[in-house]
Amino acid sequence: MTPRPRSISYISLTVSALCAAIAGRMAWDQPRLLLPFALIVILMMLPAYFARRRMRRLLMSGDPERVLGTWQGSLQRVMYPETMAPLMVATAYAAYGWIDAARTALERAVRGPAWEAALEQRLFIETLLDTFEGARGAAVEKAEVLEKMPMPAASFFARLRIARLRRGLLAMARAFAHTSRDSDARALRAAASTSPLIHWAMRYAAAVIAIDHGKKADVPSILAGAPIWPESSAFRHFHNEILAASGNRAP
Template identity: 95%
Template sequence: MSALCVAIAGRLAWDQPRLLLPFAMIVVLMLLPAYFARRRMRRLLMSGDPERVLGTWQGSLQRVMYPETMAPLMVATAYAAYGWIDAARTALERSVRGPAWEAALEQRLFIETLLDTFEGARTTAVEKAEVLEKMPMPAASFFARLRIARLRRGLLAMARAFAHTSRDSDARALRAAASTSPLIHWAMRYAAAVIAIDHGKKSDVAALLAGAPTWPESSAFRHFHNELVAASGWKNGAQLGSPITGG
């Protein structure tokens, strides 16, 4: 409807140029609320705070079909995306196994790949990401399928990065996935930082992790951040806590 209104306004303005400015102002006023709403949501999703994110999802959690299965999966997705391993595992355990559980295989693989990666089960994570990447595309629009493909490739690139088996195209896949979904922005950025360290590009780490939230102890990202900062020699990037060992 918005596009139709813009087209009608453009036609009228073409026929009567004096109407161009008023119509342009109307179009701007129509688009601004949606722009600012998307901007606020992007900032929220990049804040690294799953509790705040889940607060905004509360309405969706209540309306989702098969809530006994899907609501815990949505909760697990939010926690896993920010490295809250224990909370994500707890949410997964609460998800009722049934028809919806089987139908949600793609989302489950997404969650489990993140968790396996952060827990150190790197080979298993790569295997699950490969299964996900090869799954048939859902019946959706071209742009939706493009978004899904980017997320799948990004997830596989992330798993390979933490397993230290990255390929030449993985850094590009991580950038594309990070820009496609702010929910997994930081997971992709930390994976890109691992690749930078592996390839001897330590100076890239500061740019990749600039603006990262101050992660709590409950997030694996706190430990990843500390380890990457230490490995890169980035003086201004340290957070509290001790870095993990073992790569």
């Protein structure tokens, strides 16, 4: 998605701050206006709130086809679409365990300058796929490389989000390799809450850690609400196998 020019963002921020200051001053001078102003603010925020809720539910639905349907506009406008569009498609499929579809999308991506520049995204995709395909050692190595990469020039909160995702991906790779560390369960929870797209990948890793640490009774609650995965998703096998290992039966 093409970012807005920075000058426009600054203007929008300035106008919003000015309007808030004016509203605050009026409410201070006339307290009876405080409630109407509060209601107006709430009404202005509600559409964005419900939109985020809908998107979160969609991303946690486990249906990459629906997710990609909402990404069509971005796929068409992305720079270097011959490379970046297939990588975005591969990301969606990989996040839900659709290994074959993700590999096919990766093969369609044109190797060129954009391919080299997208190293972080490629490592992200390949770590997921290696983990789900059973190449656990390779997955851990790639996740370690990703975690040590320099942070991009971005805001504090963007860097925090990237750091959480990187740590979560490494924790996931270690969990499936049965080499988890004490801090990995916390890293998985942080990554799952940061990005609904990888929520279930992190939750299945958390369930593996629970079994390895003798906390089998925690597994049903960890996997509560999981979608009914299709045969094309590796998560279908993981779900049944993890429940069986924890002494629970798959529905």
